[in-house]
Amino acid sequence: MLQPNVNDSSGGEALLQVNGVTLQYRTPERRVTATYRVDFDIHPGERLVLLGPSGCGKSTLLKAIAGFIRPVEGSIRLSGAPITRPGPDRMMVFQEFDQLLPWKTVRHNVTYPMRCNGVSAEEANRRAEQVIESVNLSGFIDSYPHTLSGGMKQRVAIARAMAMRPYILLMDEPFAALDALTRRKMQEELVALWEAVGFTLIFVTHSIEEAVLVGSRVVVLSPHPGQVCAEINVDHLGGPNSSGEDFQAACRRIHDLLFPSAGEAQ
Amino acid sequence: MIDAKQAGVRPPFVSPVKRQDFTRKVVPVSEIGTIEVPLPWTQRIWNSSLVRRGVILVILAIVWESYGRWLDNPLSFPTLSETLTSLWTDIASGTIPERLQVTLRILLMGYGLGILLAALLTTLAVSTRFATDLLSTLTAMFNPMPAIALLPLALLWFGLGVPSLIFVIVHSVLWAVALNTHAGFLSVSNTLRMAGQTFGLRGLRFVTGILIPAAFPAILSGLKIGWAFAWRTLVAAELVFGVSAGQGGLGWYIFEKRNLLETSGVFAGLITVMIVGLFVEGVIFQTIERLTVRRWGMHGG
Numbered sequence: 069m070l071q072p073n074v075n076d077s078s079g080g081e082a083l084l085q086v087n088g089v090t091l092q093y094r095t096p097e098r099r100v101t102a103t104y105r106v107d108f109d110i111h112p113g114e115r116l117v118l119l120g121p122s123g124c125g126k127s128t129l130l131k132a133i134a135g136f137i138r139p140v141e142g143s144i145r146l147s148g149a150p151i152t153r154p155g156p157d158r159m160m161v162f163q164e165f166d167q168l169l170p171w172k173t174v175r176h177n178v179t180y181p182m183r184c185n186g187v188s189a190e191e192a193n194r195r196a197e198q199v200i201e202s203v204n205l206s207g208f209i210d211s212y213p214h215t216l217s218g219g220m221k222q223r224v225a226i227a228r229a230m231a232m233r234p235y236i237l238l239m240d241e242p243f244a245a246l247d248a249l250t251r252r253k254m255q256e257e258l259v260a261l262w263e264a265v266g267f268t269l270i271f272v273t274h275s276i277e278e279a280v281l282v283g284s285r286v287v288v289l290s291p292h293p294g295q296v297c298a299e300i301n302v303d304h305l306g307g308p309n310s311s312g313e314d315f316q317a318a319c320r321r322i323h324d325l326l327f328p329s330a331g332e333a334q
Numbered sequence: 335m336i337d338a339k340q341a342g343v344r345p346p347f348v349s350p351v352k353r354q355d356f357t358r359k360v361v362p363v364s365e366i367g368t369i370e371v372p373l374p375w376t377q378r379i380w381n382s383s384l385v386r387r388g389v390i391l392v393i394l395a396i397v398w399e400s401y402g403r404w405l406d407n408p409l410s411f412p413t414l415s416e417t418l419t420s421l422w423t424d425i426a427s428g429t430i431p432e433r434l435q436v437t438l439r440i441l442l443m444g445y446g447l448g449i450l451l452a453a454l455l456t457t458l459a460v461s462t463r464f465a466t467d468l469l470s471t472l473t474a475m476f477n478p479m480p481a482i483a484l485l486p487l488a489l490l491w492f493g494l495g496v497p498s499l500i501f502v503i504v505h506s507v508l509w510a511v512a513l514n515t516h517a518g519f520l521s522v523s524n525t526l527r528m529a530g531q532t533f534g535l536r537g538l539r540f541v542t543g544i545l546i547p548a549a550f551p552a553i554l555s556g557l558k559i560g561w562a563f564a565w566r567t568l569v570a571a572e573l574v575f576g577v578s579a580g581q582g583g584l585g586w587y588i589f590e591k592r593n594l595l596e597t598s599g600v601f602a603g604l605i606t607v608m609i610v611g612l613f614v615e616g617v618i619f620q621t622i623e624r625l626t627v628r629r630w631g632m633h634g635g
Contacts, residue, residue, distance in 0.1 A: 136528060154531040164525040170630040171547045181533040184543070214631025 082109035083268055084133065084236060088142035091128050102128040103294040105142065108287050110236070115262060115269040117279040117302075120289030121326060126272045129294065130240050133270065134160050146235060156185050159229035160238040163245055165221045168213040168228075174200060175209045178228045185232070192231075199231040200224075202261060219250040226258070230267065239271045243278070255281045276326070280305050280318050288325050298325050412598040421602035430587065430606055437568060437583035438610075440496055444503025445564050449557070451504065452511035457541055459512075460519050473513045481506035481567040485574065499571055506563040514556025518549030551627045558619055562611075569607055 086109070091102045102125030110116045118126040131137050133144055135154040144151045146158070154160075159181070161167070168177050175196055182192040200209050203223040213221055222242050229237055243251040255278060262269065273279050279286045284303040287296055300322065305315045363369070372378075379385050395414055402413030424430045455472075458465035481502040488498040522545055530544035546553065572585025582590070584603060591599030627633045 134528075134532060136531070154528070154534070156532065156534045158532070160528070160532050162525050162529065164523070166523050167525045167529045169526070169529075169544075169547070170632050171550070171626070180543075184533045184535060184539070212630055 081111075083112045083147060084110045084270075085145045086129075086133070086142070087145075089129070089132065089139045089144060090141035091125060091132055091137060092140050093128060093137070101293040103289070106289070106294060106296055108296060108299065110268065110270060112268050113266060115259075115271060115282060115284040117283030117286045118270065118272045118289060119276065119279040119286050119322065119326075120274065120294055121291050122274055123292045124289045125292070125294035126274075126289055127240055129289075130160075130238055130270065130272050133236075134158050134238055156181060156232050157235045158238055159232045159234040160240065161222070161225045161229050161242045163241040165218050165245065167225050168221055170213050173210050173212055174205060174216075174224050177213065177224055178231050181228060181232055195231045196227075199227045202230075202264065203227045203257070217250075219246050219254060222246065222254065223257075226261075230261075230265065234267075236268045236270060239269065241272055241274070244273070244275075251278075258282060276319050276322050279322065280315060286322060288322060298322075409595065409597055412601055416598045417601040417605065420596070420598040421605055424599070424602060430584075430602070433582060433584045433587045434606060434610070436581055437572065437585070440499050440583065441503065441564055441568050443496075444500040444568070445507055445561065447500065448504040448507025448560060448564070449511055452508050452515060452556075452560075455508075455512050456515045456519065457538070459516055460541065460545065461537070466516075469512060469516060473509045473516075476505065477509040477513060479505075481563070482570050482574070485571055499568060502567055502571055503564045506567040507560040510563055511553075511556040511560040514559065515549065515553050518552025518556070519545050521552065522548040550630075551632050554619070554623060554627060558615070561614060561619075565607075565611060565614075 087107055088105045089107075090104055092099050093102055094100075106129060108116070118129060120126045128137060132139055133151065135151050135158065138152075151158075169180065172180060175193070178196040178200060179189075179192040182195065183189065187195070197206075197209070200206055203226060205220060205223055205227065208216060208220065213224065216224065225242070226237075226239075243254050246254060259282060271279075271282050273282070280302045284301070286298075286300045286302050288298040288300065289295065290297045300318070302318050305318050373381075399414040402411055402416070405411050408416060421430070455465075455469055459469040460466075484505055485498065485502050488501040492498040492501060526544060526548050530540055533543075535543050568583070569585040569588075572583045573589050574585075584606060588600055588603035591597075591603060623633070
């Protein structure tokens with residue numbers, strides 16, 4: 069049932085449809101509206117970035133797509149079927165380094181979700197070795213997570229998610245806790261991996277640069293409560309064969325959308 | 335020269351002078367020579383906790399022997415050598431191994447049953463809120479209750495014999511293990527829980543696949559505490575109602591020796607209790623810890 073989405077961004081059916089989604093979360097004192105009537109689609113093979121200032125509900129939105137939160141209004145559909153709970157067809161990479169199971173080696177961290185979902189041991193191992201190779205961690209395949217650096221842990225988490233061959237890969241600021249140099253390297257590696265393997269990605273970030281580097285299309289969300297204020301194509305602006313000017317222009321455009329008053333002042 | 339009075343005083347601000355850029359070649363690693371040097375063997379040996387503990391034991395033994403000789407009153411405080419002699423005699427004659435076996439068998443039955451019940455209770459407690467409240471109320475009520483205090487009641491219900499002893503052991507194990515396990519489950523990070531859910535794990539598979547291993551450090555410390563409680567409770571119960579096991583255990587052995595005024599035998603019994611405790615803590619639990627939480631890097635937060 070799970071199959072990789074090859075680079076097929078040529079229009080066609082949307083893979084995931086988010087329609088008028090209002091999300092609320094509860095604190096002990098109040099009910100807070102995180103996003104208000106958000107709409108967007110994602111097509112197979114896209115790298116969609118949800119970008120917005122902190123508190124705009126972008127992480128909450130991603131959790132709703134993952135199935136951890138039910139929308140109070142609107143619907144989220146994956147291939148036409150409403151999302152009701154978390155599942156292996158929407159593997160998620162979290163920001164925190166402790167998302168790996170500390171009691172399993174890198175290899176078994178990658179094979180475990182596959183084994184939980186009925187992939188044979190041989191097949192799981194074959195896929196694990198392949199995907200660990202693709203994130204350049206073959207030398208650490210039998211290490212325990214606590215011996216790895218933060219960047220390596222995030223690579224394992226990405227490998228683990230990719231090996232499941234989900235419909236969509238969800239990433240919640242996966243590089244935010246890394247140092248700047250490692251972060252930049254990981255962003256480039258992620259795009260290279262997408263070019264090599266091909267998958268559909270939803271990526272949450274609050275960094276404009278990261279959005280333009282990683283994404284093919286950016287959904288810009290307004291501050292609290294989050295609403296879609298723009299969708300912008302940014303494909304191949306950040307790659308090595310891009311002119312820096314296009315990249316800068318896209319960043320500036322998004323910046324002005326996010327901070328309208330600052331834009332007028334300039 | 336900076337005057338002592340002036341040291342630590344902030345120098346007045348002047349705009350910085352522009353300094354030259356420079357680049358320079360670093361010395362390659364191969365030319366630096368040794369980067370890692372092994373510590374001298376004396377330090378390496380002293381780093382082993384086994385060696386340090388051994389030294390402590392030797393010191394304690396010397397203190398004991400000299401105090402015993404100085405006191406010269408075998409009825410109240412026999413020397414170490416006398417104690418070891420009677421320990422050896424009773425081990426050789428098979429008395430201590432036999433008593434120990436009786437004690438350990440009952441202990442393992444009670445310990446196992448206690449853990450089983452604790453597992454059941456905590457699994458229920460993570461799945462429904464009502465069971466959570468049930469568990470915390472029961473633990474709050476029963477955890478502070480000394481198991482020995484329940485022994486008269488147990489004797490009333492189950493009569494003189496193994497079931498009574500098992501009852502009090504289960505009581506002493508259950509609450510400690512359940513409390514620790516539950517606390518461990520609650521402290522499993524939200525990220526790890528969500529990761530498990532995205533794998534499609536739910537219910538019992540989620541508990542065994544994610545919660546138990548993630549809470550294993552807490553579970554292990556619960557098991558240790560439970561073991562210590564069980565061991566203490568059993569020896570104490572045997573001391574009080576020793577013969578109730580039908581065939582006496584280690585506590586009964588100590589009681590007997592006291593009645594015979596063989597103080598060195600009492601000490602031999604106590605030493606056996608200590609040795610078993612040290613063995614379980616130092617060998618069994620240490621091994622489990624080394625193979626699990628240490629290897630996984632989950633010890634000490």
